[in-house]
Amino acid sequence: xxxxxxxxxxxxxxxxxxxxxxxxxxxxxxxxxxxxxxxxxxxxxxxxxxxxxxxxxxxxxxxxxxxxxxxxxxxxxxxxxxxxxxxxxxxxxxxxxxxxxxxxxxxxxxxxxxxxxxxxxxxxxxxxxxxxxxxxxxxxxxxxxxxxxxxxxxxxxxxxxxxxxxxxxxxxxxxxxxxxxxxxxxxxxxxxxxxxxxxxxxxxxxxxxxxxxxxxxxxxxxxxxxxxxxxxxxxxxxxxxxxxxxxxxxxxxxxxxxxxxxxxxxxxxxxxxxxxxxxxxxxxxxxxxxxxxxxxxxxxxxxxxxxxxxxxxxxxxxxxxxxxxxxxxxxxxxxxxxxxxxxxxxxxxxxxxxxxxxxxxxxxxxxxxxxxxxxxxxxxxxxxxxxxxxxxxxxxxxxxxxxxxxxxxxxxxxxxxxxxxxxxxxxxxxxxxxxxxxxxxxxxxxxxxx
Ligand SMILES: *Cc1c(COP(=O)(O)O)cnc(C)c1O
Numbered sequence: 001x002x003x004x005x006x007x008x009x010x011x012x013x014x015x016x017x018x019x020x021x022x023x024x025x026x027x028x029x030x031x032x033x034x035x036x037x038x039x040x041x042x043x044x045x046x047x048x049x050x051x052x053x054x055x056x057x058x059x060x061x062x063x064x065x066x067x068x069x070x071x072x073x074x075x076x077x078x079x080x081x082x083x084x085x086x087x088x089x090x091x092x093x094x095x096x097x098x099x100x101x102x103x104x105x106x107x108x109x110x111x112x113x114x115x116x117x118x119x120x121x122x123x124x125x126x127x128x129x130x131x132x133x134x135x136x137x138x139x140x141x142x143x144x145x146x147x148x149x150x151x152x153x154x155x156x157x158x159x160x161x162x163x164x165x166x167x168x169x170x171x172x173x174x175x176x177x178x179x180x181x182x183x184x185x186x187x188x189x190x191x192x193x194x195x196x197x198x199x200x201x202x203x204x205x206x207x208x209x210x211x212x213x214x215x216x217x218x219x220x221x222x223x224x225x226x227x228x229x230x231x232x233x234x235x236x237x238x239x240x241x242x243x244x245x246x247x248x249x250x251x252x253x254x255x256x257x258x259x260x261x262x263x264x265x266x267x268x269x270x271x272x273x274x275x276x277x278x279x280x281x282x283x284x285x286x287x288x289x290x291x292x293x294x295x296x297x298x299x300x301x302x303x304x305x306x307x308x309x310x311x312x313x314x315x316x317x318x319x320x321x322x323x324x325x326x327x328x329x330x331x332x333x334x335x336x337x338x339x340x341x342x343x344x345x346x347x348x349x350x351x352x353x354x355x356x357x358x359x360x361x362x363x364x365x366x367x368x369x370x371x372x373x374x375x376x377x378x379x380x381x382x383x384x385x386x387x388x389x390x391x392x393x394x395x396x397x398x399x400x401x402x403x404x405x406x407x408x409x410x411x412x413x414x415x416x417x418x419x420x421x422x423x424x425x426x427x428x429x430x431x432x433x434x435x436x437x438x439x440x441x442x443x444x445x446x447x448x449x450x
Pocket of ligand 1: 285297
């Protein structure tokens with residue numbers, strides 16, 4: 001049977017797939033959990049065959065076996081890493097994006113979709129207080145967003161300081177691992193700055209560390225990365241003073257807000273991000289705390305022209321695309337791209353931004369209640385007051401192995417997914433609360449097992 005043909009079988013399969021999708025959206029998701037590859041092979045065998053399984057059969061393999069071996073990231077008691085909580089509208093619209101073969105690399109091919117994505121980016125740029133000239137692109141994730149921004153930053157610095165042979169990125173010792181990864185890929189050094197007692201980096205420390213490096217070596221710092229909400233604890237660097245110290249030295253200021261900058265839309269915490277308006281570039285992942293499906297990172301530049309000069313790919317077959325129009329491919333390390341910001345745009349456009357503020361405040365409230373419950377719990381100790389929606393705590397008397405054992409049992413019992421983390425070399429537990437379906441009762445249910 002030809003694979004491009006809308007036959008009655010395809011129609012029937014479409015109904016099955018839509019029914020499954022509806023069920024997955026409507027009913028409480030199971031938590032589920034991983035199985036070994038061997039175990040899965042024993043159950044489904046080799047699914048790639050010369051004759052094919054048929055759509056119905058392949059779907060059954062997925063729904064009955066494979067899907068159940070994937071932890072539901074949107075389960076209200078999955079508080080691991082940074083989970084996800086896409087709105088129904090954004091998930092539904094992802095089906096439309098998938099069905100439409102939209103191309104999001106160039107304005108010529110995807111003007112309507114790119115226009116919509118850009119309006120969603122504009123909302124974030126406005127929340128951050130960036131100028132009208134700001135703009136960017138949705139990339140796959142924060143790792144790519146950080147790297148793309150830093151590559152643009154170095155290109156800018158090369159123009160300003162052409163005689164420099166060695167470059168460095170300055171960031172907090174608590175910065176996300178993707179910054180070290182970017183430095184590694186770019187073959188530049190990493191100037192790690194020890195944060196103060198409040199666990200944040202400030203302008204003074206950053207300025208002093210950079211001045212010392214510049215005075216004592218050939219290495220020049222081309223970008224300072226501040227974090228707008230660390231992934232482990234949700235700590236926000238002092239963006240105001242770090243931004244000022246960075247610009248005073250004619251250095252690019254990048255704010256990594258993959259998790260935390262989502263909360264720019266929450267008035268109760270907005271002031272914690274003061275100084276973000278100084279950013280030359282910033283990222284925030286709508287797939288983390290802005291209720292969008294994987295995978296979407298909003299990468300925004302103060303001056304997108306610099307990024308365009310850096311990232312535009314030139315090839316004979318592409319030159320036809322290069323005019324004054326806005327082609328998303330030109331602003332990051334990628335060419336072909338799915339319009340991954342469109343599910344986010346649709347939900348934001350349909351619900352309105354007030355609904356986002358409300359959902360965000362709801363998760364912050366639950367985080368505060370969770371911190372209260374931890375404080376009141378006889379066996380637990382709060383690591384710090386939550387700055388955003390991450391609640392970190394210790395179980396008195398436990399060693400790392402005890403945490404792991406507890407976590408394994410919690411998943412095996414299908415109560416929740418809370419893998420242990422660590423802070424200052426000691427094991428901790430953390431709740432990353434980004435899901436408005438997570439209720440205080442869910443937190444209690446987990447705490448009762450401690
Ligand atoms: C999650 C995260 C990243 C990486 O983002 P991905 O989308 O997972 O690539 C970078 N920085 C911070 C602060 C993060 O929380």
